[in-house]
Amino acid sequence: MLWSKTRKALRARGVMGINQRNGDYILRYNKRSLYPLVDDKLKTKKMAIEAGIRVPELYGSIRTEQGISTLRKVVDTHRDFVIKPAQGAGGDGIMVIADRFEHYFRSASGRIITQDELEHHISGILSGIYSLGGHRDEALIEYRVRSTELFNRISYEGVPDIRIIVLKGYPVAAMLRLPTRQSQGKANLHQGAIGVGLDLSTGVTLGGTWHNQRIERHPDTANAVAGLTVPDWEDCLALAARCYDLTGLGYLGVDLVMDRDHGPMMLELNARPGLNIQIAMDDGLLRRCSIVEKRLEALKGEDRPAAERVEFSKQQFAVAGVVPVAAEQQP
């Protein structure tokens, strides 16, 4: 059978399926009671600040309809900011204001937005259209991350982010998510963003995936996506590894952004990270996770400091033959 051949080939490559992810990883490593920590971005942010993990600065939050009137005061001192739902998922409901123009605001894509529209959007967030299950939600107003020059070359509008899968504090897989015209500046794969695999030991970009297919170049900028080095890669890994200590979630997707001025920042955490990262890395998650699980078994569940875990991952998940593009090509 054609199917069984594909199935065997996927199994041989250690590709993780949804059933397996749900049953063997999420159900096993992630305690349900810990979910609110990551489902509510405000909670995550507060926790991260306490632990000294860098996050985009919070300008303010709005919880009630009456509170919407305080928006003007919150954003008064900022030319640019981001409004997002605290419990949103998949990048929905995020509005990025890049500039102001007299009484108007301008979105990242250049659209003029009135104060009324902004308030309506916040009201939508509060009523829970973007939250899972339609619960009442909270709107966060925070620092707008500015993309680095390097990333601007390979993304369209928006800010690329870095997704790192962390198993029991060990980074096992990483990818760069590049917004495209189709994803409307959002770094979400199911909306049409590109996923580019990263070599865990060096932070060098590998091939990419777009709509479950493998690609070499960014469809909007036509620049090759492979061979670039993510700056401050060590910091990124350390940040991701520490998020395990922060939340106690054993199977975690850590989303980082690279700010031009402040370096890597933790954007949000995900207790049910997607599986497309496998296509981006062209490697199975199951294969990588079982390496870490063997190590955990050998350690008999003893926790190791984050730095040591990162070292282990870098050593185990290096992709042979990765050569960064020559220095003059990098800005």
Add this chain to the structure above:
Amino acid sequence: MGSVKFQARLLALVLLLLGVGSILYQVVVQHVPLSQDEKDPVWVIDAQVGFSAKPNKPVKVRMFVPPLGSGFTTLNESFISNNYGVNVNEEKGNRQVTWSSRRAEGRQFLYYRLMLTHRYAPTREVEPGPQFRQAPNLEGPERLAAEALLEPIRQHSADVETFISETIKRVNELENDNAQLLLGSDVSALNRARVVDLLLGLSHIPVEPVHTLRLMESQEQEPELWLRSYNGREWLYYNPVNGQQGLPDDRLVWWRGWEPLMKVDGGKSADMVFSVHRNEMSALQLAQTLRLKDASSFIDFSLYELPLPAQQLYRTLIMIPIGVILVLLMRSLVGMETLGTFTPVLIALAFRETQVIYGVMLFIFITALGLSLRSYLEHLKLQLLPRLSVVLTFVVIVMALMSLLGYKLGIGSGLSVGLFPMVVLTMVIERTSIVWEERGGSQSLKVGLSTLFVAVLSHLLMVWQPLTYFVFTFPGVLLCVASFMVMMGHYRGYRLTELVRFRAMVDGDKH
């Protein structure tokens, strides 16, 4: 983790065994019909007694009738007579009916009718019989002839069983002088049986005659004589004419012993005609008939014992797990996305009221209408809750208008939409709008259509007559379903859609 997996497997196994066991018990022991169309033969035996009454004398007719519950279930038994008293009594394992009348005139007819079936027959304990008897006194030439016959029989037999068959064989060798002497000129089956009995008696082996009726379509039939002997565990049956051993299944024991079938006092030139008819009856109907008669049938302790409205409800409810298992398969094995987990099952239930084709049309039409209204209202910048409320109100109005229009046009009955489909539709619209808000129009269309597809499939499954009958009659099926669900809880394999999704990773290998 390993032990948990083991526990789950154990639980699944226990559930499966309980389920299969209960189904097997119902099929094998209770003879519950496997399908609704299963038919059973029902035998109708009519016995007609005719005689001429002697003038000015009381009439008393005694006739043997079959004992109840000997491998058959009696559906109905009736004694039909004009101006006769009827009395049934039981003695020595036989049942005898007595018709009596003070006086009667001319040719008289009495009828006895019996309806029988093999199914649901209680298995009766075998009542033991004698294993030893006193040898009868026999003098003169008969004694000599008997001894001469018995000598080779003793030599050719190993035990009681073979002794009896050997005896029957010898007696039926009509050219044998000794046999001829004992039979005299009468070679009827009854007389042969009498001689067999005599010979066996000399060897202290008890036998008794049983008179049987053959269950086959026939207008006239004579009771057939068989002999039987008890070997300590069971009765062994022999045909006294050809020595055949073992009573065929289609023989019904009518009475036993040497007495004649019928005795008529106060009457003359009596005769008797048996006629047998075969009818078909649905096995289920049979069970229900038996229940009314308070006879033992599988209906005891089954859902059929519930009052009818409750039965109707459970016929629907009991199919829900079947729909659920389909959704489970579609999601975990195929990887189809649906609106909410069990929404397809709810829609499928709603289709019961709306009919499936009309239901699908209604579903698509109303949802499309609701969504377009929704997108217009979004343009007005209404808040979520008021927006949804307006949509739902409009849905109700549109449905009412459609019903009204249908009624005016005379399409009437097809357009009657109950409360339940209304609620389900409303919910579907709400969920679709949420998906629309979160994931966009094309995604909500995709999810909506796959929900509809799963709903139609599970509806067809849930109303499939043979399946509903099976699940309702054998609720053990639900335990098997639960067992499968437990097993699915540890399924870690790929979903069908994932094979497509990750194909790029395998294709890469080939280059």
